[in-house]
Amino acid sequence: MLEKNFSSIGLTSEEAQKKLKEFGPNQLDKKKDFSYLKLFLSQFKSPLVYILVFAGIVTFFLKEFSDSIIIFAAVLLNTILGFYQERKAQKSLAALRSLLSSKAKVIRDGKQQEIETTEIVPGDLVVLTIGSRIPADGVLIEATDFSVNEAILTGESLPVDKKSSQDIEKAEKESKVFMGTTVVAGIAKMRVSQTGMATEMGKIGKSLKEVEEEETPLQVQLARLAKILALIVGFITLVIFLLGEFLGYEPLEMFTTSVAIAVAAIPEGLIVTLTVILTLGMQRILKRKAIARKLVAVETLGSVSVICADKTGTLTEGELKVINDDFTDRELGLKSAILCNDMRDPLEVAMWNWAEKEIKRDDGVEEIQKKYPRLDEIPFSPSSKYIATLHPGLLIISGAPEVILSRCQVSPNQDKEWRKKFGDYGKKSYRLVGFGYRQFKGKKEEIKETDLKNCQWLGLLVYEDPVREGVKAALEECQRAGIKVKVITGDYAPTAIAVLKQLGLQIEPKTQLIEGADLEEISEKELKKRVEKIVLFARVNPEQKLKIVKALKDNGEVVAMTGDGVNDAPALKQADIGIVVGEASDVAKEAADMVLLDSDFSTIVQAIEEGRNIFENIKKVVLYLFSDSFTEIILIGGSLLLRLPLPVTAVQILWVNLIEDSLPAVALAFEPEEKGLMDELPRPRKAPILDVELKVLIFIIGISTDLILLALFYWLLKGFLHLHYIQTIMFVALGINSLFYVFACRSLRRPIFKYNPFSNRFLTVSVFFGFLLLFLAIYFSPLQILLKTHALGIYEWLFLFGIGFLNLSAIEATKWIFIARHKNSKIR
Template identity: 45%
Template sequence: PKIDELPFDPTYKYSATLHRLSNEEDVIYVMGAPEIILSTSKFLEIDGKQEIISEERMKKLQEKYEGLTSRGFRVVSVGYKKILRGSLLEKIKKVFLEKSVKKEEKQKLYGEDLKEMVFVGFAALHDPVREKAKEAVNLCRQAGIRPIIVTGDHKLTAMAVAKELGFNVKDKNILEGKELEKMSDEEFKKIFKDIQIYARVEPQQKSKIVQVWQEAGEVVAMTGDGVNDAPALKKANIGVALGSGTDVAKEASDLTLLTDDFEIIVVAVEEGRRIVDNVRKIITYLLVGGFTEVMLIGMAVICRLPLPVLPGQILWKNIIESTPPSLALTFEPKEKDIMERAPEPAKLPLLTKEMNALIFIVGFLTNLILFGLFLWFWHQGYPLERIRSIMFAGLTIDSFFFIFSCRNLRKNIWQYNPFSNFYVTFSVIVGMALLLVAIYLPVFQKLLKTVPFGLFEWSILLIFGLLNLILIELTKFIFIKRKMLN
């Protein structure tokens, strides 16, 4: 029967159980990293018989072990030792759990009390790489995200898995935990960017790896599932726990995946970029409209002219006409090259200087055209109510043209299908119908102080609306050529 047990310790890489063998003897079974079990074993059990492990036999065992790990197997070894009745395991547990005991003393205890063990054999486990994992890793690289393998497994196992995932790994790109432990912080900072695989690392070393990348100004996402991953998950900018992971890992993380698929993380990055893109498009669309209205009214006041549009008309345009198209932009599908862009700096504002410049220029051009039309109609002797109705319609039509330009701020309108988003197209059609209602339906004429006007004025508004769209696209073209919007 089992008397006691020592849970797996990621630092010392083994677990042990103590069992009652007879009234005089107990037996302790140890399972863990092959290099640990082999180094403490003196005997080998074959067909129930024990023999001393010769140098030649030890070499063959190590070759067998390395052969399995180089093929991607996770290998653990099992050994045992018969001892006199006592509390050896309790002694080991007490020393390992005692924080005041130095690591060197713990290792000494391990070497003294668990030497001359009987080696039983290897257990090789193979967790095949998922079909979509390699594609997901390639997508990460394409998107400017650098995947790094940090594992407690043997470096040969890590190398085999890395090659399956498409890593181009050389010896200089691999660092083991024991090598990392010997390095100073300054030495590690000189080489960390070259390392693609960290093998046989301890929990505190995972946190150190996260920290050195953060100090280099990078945003770090860490995935993990075990208790030993919790410190690094907590320290990372984004901690991601696997759904099958421990509660400790989930508590330390910012996100928990419902499945264990790595590709879910890539999909999340893609969706996040789409959302940020669409938020920027909506803000640009609304700010250009608001800026145009402010400039139009401001220039009229400066020139001591009547208001081109009334407050009620502006409210109708902003709430009834502009809101549905801006909401429709939330359904804008991802842009084709969304995962080919480099990640944005962490401190980059939602509205960059370049976008603010674009908003100003587009708003200024739109206002210039509308104010020019206002002056022309004013000097033509049009009644003020009619001019205001025309300006009200002009503001709305220009915003409808601009919504199609806003669908992609990184490409010109001739490089994509402007009508492919059904919701945007439908919202513009509905908006035009509501604009006609506001101008031609008597009840809304009284409410908004509008009067009907003819095809000539509508033609002028459509022509100048198209002209404004051309000027906007030329502005975008200049910005794109200078890579100001990329």
């Protein structure tokens, strides 16, 4: 319980440290992010594993122990590999989330400062502003037009109005606020009463955990593809089994072969490898100074076709500095900069710093605040674009200059003169804040709407916000990549036009510019027609951003949207990729998919480039795994149709698919970025993974490999060699082919002789281990017994390597056709 006589300057640092030791960190009992046991057991939840286990049990009871051993070994290896990769991915995700720790503004030692929410203690004085997530339970001791969304506790989505109370022990419900709820309007100060598990949230046992990772559209698409493939393969294997029976093959042999084909056709390593690719993508994006909060963001980034960028802090430095003032009464202007100021954003901080410096007396600011205490206020709102504060005998209003000027008594000539100044300053890319005032006689304690009319015009503060280095080059890269950039700003149009001019973008005002007032008037249908041509949206409020995003998405665009305020949240959520800066409101961060650590537009472009690379790597893995599946199905089916013996045994197929190919498939996830990714148009929103290119490549790889292998098999059979010896040669040929053409899969845009095939050291090592395992399968006695293989001589190996190179050449020739098509699709 808190003391009644609390200090208005907050706790001291010493008091806070003592209370932190007494009450502990301000956090709820953490739910373990993931259990290693659950993660390990989840590896068995796969159609592949069910088929393998069933086949292993059946072969065991039929006393085919070698087949049973290899099947269960394959299950174990697949499980261990999947567990290892997913554990690594989970650890990476947990590390990334920890970078997004929440902070709160508190008053300690008489000064406002920002601390981690876990460091908040009972007795702390917390400053709450629009968009803040309330970090603990407490009582409001000051509140202005303050309302809170308590849906997380009550389920009610409507905001709840709150009021202040000076008696903490007897505070009414309307004065209490609770951990986890969100400020939707106004400003307030809260005295913390309970923290951690003592809060209402802690009592009811809810955890304010991070947004759970949802299954991404790509994962859903791949899972659906695997299910469809499983049904098709189920039908094919049934046909093969019945065909084998009809042609007089051994039932047990056909059963295990059918199971092996089913296993071969299901790309069991795909989901694990996909997780690895996306997690690596998140880590690479982090190196580029952005945090992807959700896996869905990583995969969607590559298809972004429009970036809706905020000018301030994204295209510009965001480090505002007052460079000039233009007041009718400078002394009153200095007072207004101190009094009508909530230190809410960089604009107000710069205003305060300027006034403090200009007053030049150490006690000047405190003296002004004592003489003119704040009696009432209307907090700044993005929709109204002004803040108003009431002091003894004085009302001050500040905000967008044209809004303030419209509320002031000025002659037509003065109005024209000042508006010309707005335009002149804007053309130099300066930002402006206007001021007005009213003086009152007698006692007045509340601001009414009528008080904000017929004010006296006071003048302007002029700010400079330099263009960010590297943004011009990033915009040029967007143009090459076919990505449209829309600049959305609350600033004056001439200011935004001047900034864009510095960045090399010339705006045609009649067709490429629209202001908020006009945007409000036009219908969604009309905006949908015009939005593609518009480059600059000026004087726009956050609610209108949602309208813009909807219009772009209705036109089939994949939209990345930047924002930072609580009112930006709906637009951020509506966008395909919501992007916020590190200093954004809690609500905006929760709606976003990506957080920029440096607030730089160039970072967005780099993240999109990384997204394109991620999708390319996914295509490479799909090509590699599906090509293997297709090759083995055609090889077995073709042999049966030609009434030939089986070219490879069931366990040999399992060895190739689950042991030889698993590591190279995962290694493709580590492929570095392809050159020229940003020289192509964005891929369409609904572009399939298995596009025409991949389907043709899979078909060519399968057919070319099978024609060569079937011809080899037929020729060997004519030589009256022992069947197990022939099957050993076919087994090695399959293994060598898959370990060779994985190098062709490294790039779908360049022939193999134009890149170093061994530059991916993970792939090189995995292929080396693949060959080592292949040699063990041929020369290690226990494996010879399991796999029914025989030792091969040097000439057989040289011959099979030659076939591998021949097959690789056929694949490269097919790639060349598509490379030529890619060149024609490039923008330049």
